[in-house]
Amino acid sequence: MPTLQASREQPAPATERAVPSGGQRADIQALRALAVSLVVIYHFWPHRLTGGYVGVDVFFVISGFLITTHLIQNPPARLGDLASFWGRRIRRLLPAALLVLVASLVATWLVAPSTLWHDTTVQAIASAFYAQNWALAAQAVDYMAADSVPTAVQHYWSLSIEEQFYLCWPVLIMLSGIFVRRRGGSLLSGAACCIVIVTLISFASSALAPSTDAAAYFHSWTRFWELGAGGLAAFVAIWLPAAEGGRTLRTLLAWAGLAGIVFSAWTYDETTVFPGSAAALPVLATALVILAAPVPGAGSPLPLMGLRPVQWLGGVSYSVYLWHWPVIVLLPFALGHPPSWPVKAGALAVVFLLAWGTKITVEDPLRGSRPLGMPLRRSFVFALSGALVVSAVGAGLEWRTRLASEAPTVAAGRPCFGAQALIDRGCDSVHGESLVTPPAFAATDMSPAAERGCVVGGGYTDRASCTFGAASGKQARVALIGNSHADMWLPALDEVAERRGWRVTTYLIENCYTVARKIDFEDKRTGNCASWNRWAIGEVSKGDFDLVITGNRSLQPLVGVSEADKGEVLTRAYEKVLRQWMDGGKRVLVLQDVPRAGFDDDPTDPQCVEANASDLAACDAPISQRDVPVEQADAARQINDERVKVFDPTPYVCPDGICRAVVGGVIVHYDLHHLSGTFVRSLAPQLGVAVEQAMEGSN
Template sequence: MTTPLIARRVERTPSATRPAVRADIQALRALAVTLVVVYHLWPTRLPGGFVGVDVFLVISGFLITSHLLRRPPRTGRDLASFWARRIRRLLPASLLVLTTTLVVSRLVAPETQWENTARQTAAAALYVVNWRLAADSVDYLAAENAPTPVQHFWSLSVEEQFYAGWPVLVLLLVLLAGLGARRALRAGGPGQPVPERRLGLVVPLGLGAVVLASLVLSIRATASEPASAYFITPTRIWELGIGGLLAAWLAWRGREGVTRHGPTATVLGWLGLAVIVWTGFAYSGAVPFPGWRAALPVLGAAAVIAANAPARLPSPTRVLGVRPVQWLGDVSYSVYLWHWPLIVLVPYATTGGRGLVDDAGIVLLTLALAPATKRFVEDRFRFPRAGTPLRRPYLYAAAGMAVVVGLAGLQIAEVHHREAQARAALDKATTSGDPCLGAAALDDPTACPRTTAAPVVPAPAEAAKDKSDAYPEVSGGKDCWSYQPRFRVITCTFGDPHGTVDVALLGNSHAGQWLPALEVLARQRGWRITTYLASRCASSDVDQRFDTPAKVRRCRAWGRDAVRQIADRHYDLVVVSNRISLPADGLSGSRSVAAYRDGDVTMLRRLHASGAAVVAIRDTPAPLRSVPDCLAENPKDFTVCSGPRSRWRSDDPVAEAAEQVPGVVTADLDDHICGPRTCDAAVGGVVVYFDETHLTATYSRTLAPYLGSVLARALPGGGGPT
C-alpha cells in the first residue's frame, strides 16, 4: 500500500533557521495592536483605532508574499508545506483562546449569550466567522445583539482565507513567468532561492490585477452595504494584496530586505507612521469603511515597510526600536487574541460594569497572558524539529478544530434543552387562567404583586427569541419583512383567511411587535390581517438617514408604495406604528422629529382618504438595553432592570401626527406596559421586551384586550364579536 503524498513529506526547515526580524515591522505591529486595544477599551478617545487591523493586514500580506517569492512554490507539496507552517504559527494560540473563552463564557456570561457565543466560536475555529458577522450586520435585530467575546476573530478569518488562496495564485503566476524563471527553479535545486529578477513582471502584474479588482469591489460594496463590506473577505483582499504587491515589486527590483539609507527613507517612514496615527484619531465609526478611505492607513503601513529605514537617529526604526516597543510587537498576536475576550467577559465576572480599575486590570492581564502564550504555545509549535512529518500539523489542526466545534455544539445543545423547558413553562403559564398574567397585573397592582425576581416566562434566553410570526425563525421560513438596501414591498397574511374584516398592519419592527396581539383579536373576531412591514425603515413620508443615499431613497419609496397599495385595496382597518431609529436625513433633534411628524401627517391623510378606519399606536417605552440579558444577569433582583417611565418614553411623531388628522384614532397603551412612574422589565410574571425596545410576543398577546377596545371604537360596528 502506498503512503499518501502528504504523509511522505517532512518539515525541512530546522528550528535554527528562523527568519530575520525587522525592527520597523515589529514597531508597526506594536502600533497596530495598541490602536486596536485602545479603541476597544476607550472608543471615544481613539475613534478610528480600528485601522490597526488594516495595518496588520498589510504586514501579513507583505511577509507572506516575501516568503513565497523567496522560496516560490512549484508543486502541491510546496503549498502543503507552506500551509503547514501557517497552521503551526497561528492555530495553537487561537484554538487555546477560543476554548478558554467558550468555557469562561459559559461560567460568567448570562445564558442569553451562550448560543450566539457558541455559534461564533465554532465559526471562528473554522475561520469563517467574518461571513457570519457580515450576515448579522445587515440584520437589524441581529446587529443589536451584544458583541460576543470572539467577534474579533473576523480579521483572523480574513487572513486565513487569504493564506489559503494567495499561495495558489503566486504558484500560478510563477509558472507563467516564462522559460527563464522555470529554468532557474530547476537549476537552483530543492531549498535554493530563486533569483527574483528572473520572475519578470508577471507576478507583480498578476498580483496588481487582483489588488485592483478587490479595491474596486471594496469601494462599491462599501458604498452600497458598508455594514457587511467591513467584514467580508473580497473587500479586504486588496489590503493584504498591497503588502504582497510591495513585496513583489521589491523582489523584482532586487531590493527585498535591503535597508535604505538617507533622508528619503527616514521621511517616508515617519510620514507613514503619521498617516496611520492621524487616521486613528480622525476616523470614526461614522466613516464608511473600508472602501477608498482604508487606503490611508494601508498606504501608511506600506510606506513604513517600503522605507525600511536604518536603525539610527532620526529614523523611526531607531526611535521605535526600543525594547518595550519591540517586545509588544513580538507578542502582538497574542495580545490581539486575548484583549477582546477580557473586555467582554470581565464586566460579567465583576457584575458591576467596567470602570477604570477594570480597564487597568484588563490591560495588565492581557500583557501577562500574551507573553505566556507566545512562549509556551506560539513558539512551542512554530518551529518543528527537522524530519517532522508534514501531515502532523494538519492532524493536530483538525483535532483542535473538532474539539472547539464539539464544545460549541454541546453548548448549543444545552441552550436548546433549556429552551424546551422554558417553552413548556410558558405553555403552562399561558393556559393557567392566571388573572395577573402579563399586562393584566397593572389593572390592579394591589391584587397582583410586582415581579421582582425569577422565575418569569418566557425564561430570559427564550425571551430573546419570543418574536412575532412575521419573523422567519418563528414562522418556519415565512419572512414578512422588507430589507435594505432594496426595500421592496412584501406582504403576508395572518388570522382568518376568510375573515369578514380586512386589517392592514403598516410600519417598521415596532408595528411588527403588535402582530401577536392582532392575531389574538383575529381569532376572536374573524379578522384577516395583511402586514406591510420593513426592517428599520419607518413608513413616514420623509428621508431617513441610512448609510447610503440609495437606501434613503428606497426607504421613502417603500413607505409611499406600501401606502398606495393599502389605499388601492380598501382595507376596513389600518393599524400604523413606527419606532424612529434613525434621524431624518440631514436633520437632528427637534427638527428631525418635526420632519417625521410632517411625513406622518401626509401618510395618515392618504390612508384615511381611502375610506379605512385608521389607528395610530403610540410607540412603546424603550429601555434601550437588552432586557433578557439584564434579567439573566440579575435573577434575584429584577428592579435593576427597571427604569423611570419619563426616560423610557420618547417623542412619537406618529401619535402627534394623528392629532392633526381628523378621524384618525390614537392608541396609547403605555399604562398597560408601565406603572405610573416606573417601567419594569417583567410585568405579571412575563418578560416585556425581547431585546432593547421590542415587546415579546407573549407580552404583546396579553395586551390584546386593551388594543382590541381601541380598535373596536375605530371600526364601524365594533369590528365583529368580542
C-alpha cells in the first residue's frame, strides 16, 4: 500500500509527539509495518491469520490521515496547486508500481500457464491507469468469470482506490474552501462538513451492501469512508492536540487501538461480511492509535514501535506490498507444485530484499527534488509514459495469446474435429492426434452474446433481447431462453440457423434460471430475477416462435425451499414453465445441462491440459465423479409429449462414461461448467438435427 513522506504530510507537531530524527512519526511507521505484516502473513499463510486482509484497511486510514493533514496545512486554491499535489503523488507512487507491474507481466509470461496471460494483461493495463478495482468489481459480478484464477497484479486494486482518492480529495477540499470563503466561513469547518457527509454516505453504502455482492469489496464508493475516517482523524488531531491528553490515557488508547487491529485480524475470516460494518473495528482502531500519538513512559507501546526492525519494515512497506503478491502467486507455477513452509519463508526473504532494493534505487531517488529527483513538470509525462509502457508489454503478451485463436478456424473443416471424432469411425483417438485449441485460447473461448450486450447481468434490471442466425428468418423463428448454460450453445445454434434460414431471438441472463418461482440471491436480485423471468417467459409465450430452445443450470437456492427438497421442487417448477409454452402452441427443445469439469478447487480443462500436455488422459474422469444436473431435462421427460424434446450432450462430453477434457483436439470446457465455443460448434450438425426433430415433433 502507498506510504507517504511523513516529513511533509504529518500534522502540526504537538509537544512530545513521537517523531524520530528522520522526521517521521514512529507510531505511523509502526502501523505501516503492522499493516503490511498482516497482509503478507494472510497471503502467505491464510489459515494462520484468517483476517489479515484488514491490513489494507489500516493502510487506507493512514493514507486518509496524512493526505488530509497535508491538504489542511496547504489547502489548494487553484488548478496549479492541484497539479503540484498530483505531481508529488505520481513521483512518490508510480515509479515502483510501474516497475513491479512490468516485472509481473514478464514473470507471468515466463512461468505462468498461458491461460493466465489474458486476465493478467487486462488487469495490468487497468492497474497502470489505476482502475484495477473497477476491473475486479466487474469480474466479481461476471458469472462467466466465476472460476477465474488470481493474477500476479490483482493486489493493485487497493492502490487504484487510493489513487482515485488522491484525485478526488484535494478537489473536494478546494471546492469546499471556495464555497465557505465566499460566505465568510472557516476553511476547516467547511472541509470537515464535506468530508463528514462523504464519509457517512460511503459508510452507509458499504454497510448496506448485500452480503452476496462480491463487487462491493472492490468498489471505490464502499471503501472511501475508510480513507475519510483517516481524514476526519486529521481534523480531530488539529482541534484536540494529542498534548492535551494525559500520558496514561494516550497509552491506554494506543494499546486499545492496536488490540482492535490485532483482534479483527485474528477473528475475521472469509465468512465475515466485508467491508461492511465489520470494517469499522480495524478502521476506528487505527484512527485511535494515530490520535493517541503515544509518547515514552511506563507501559507505552512507543519503545516497541520504535524498534529499528519495525521502523525499517514501515519504511519499505509500500514496496513489500507491491512485491509480495506476484511472488506468492507465481511461485507455485515456477516450482511446479505448491510451496512448502520453508520455501515460503525463503520467498518472503526474497520479497524483503526486492522491497529494500526498490526503495533505495527507485522510490527514494525519484521522490524528492534532488538532482536525481523528477521535476514536477515531468511527472505527468512520466505517468502517461509508464502506463503506455505497461500497456505495450501487456499488448505483447495478449498478442501471443491471440495468435492461438486462428488454429480452431483452420482445423474446423477437418475430419475428426471436436465431437466429430466420436462419430467418424475413421478416427482412432478420442483425444485427437494433436491439440487444436491451445489452453490460452480455450480459456476465453465462449459465446459472443455477452460482448454484444445480449446477456443481462448485474442487478437484473435490463431487458435485453438480440437476434442471431439469418437476418430475415423466412424458414423458422426460434427463441433461445435461459441463463449462461443456454448462452453457451449460441455459437452452434447461430451457425445452424444461418445455414438453414432460421432466425434466433435470445432472452439470456446470468445465473438466474428460467422458473416461475423466486430464486434466493439474498439481495435485490431475488425480486429482479423473478421480474425478469416473468417478462422473458411471457415474451416467449406470446411471441410468434416455431420453437423454444431453453437451457439452464440451477445453482442458486429457491426461496423457502431446503436443499434436500430443491431437486423435486425445481423439476415441478421447470415443468410448469414448459407447459405454459406448450399451452401457447409452442414446441420446446430442452438443452440438458452438461456434466461439470470439476469442482471449485479443481483445475479447469484449459489449466489441466496445459499442465498435462503429454498425458491428456490425466485430465479425464469417470462421470460418477462429476456433477450432472438434469432437473429441467427431467421435467421435459416427465411431460412425455412429442411437443417437448431433450437434447442430451452427455455422450459427446463423457463418451463411454469417461468425461474428457479434450475431444478431437478441442478442449471441451473453458471453465468448470461451460462448454467451449469451439467444442459447441463441433456439435452443430447434431444440434441441427435435434432442432429439426423438435420442430417436426418427430424422434
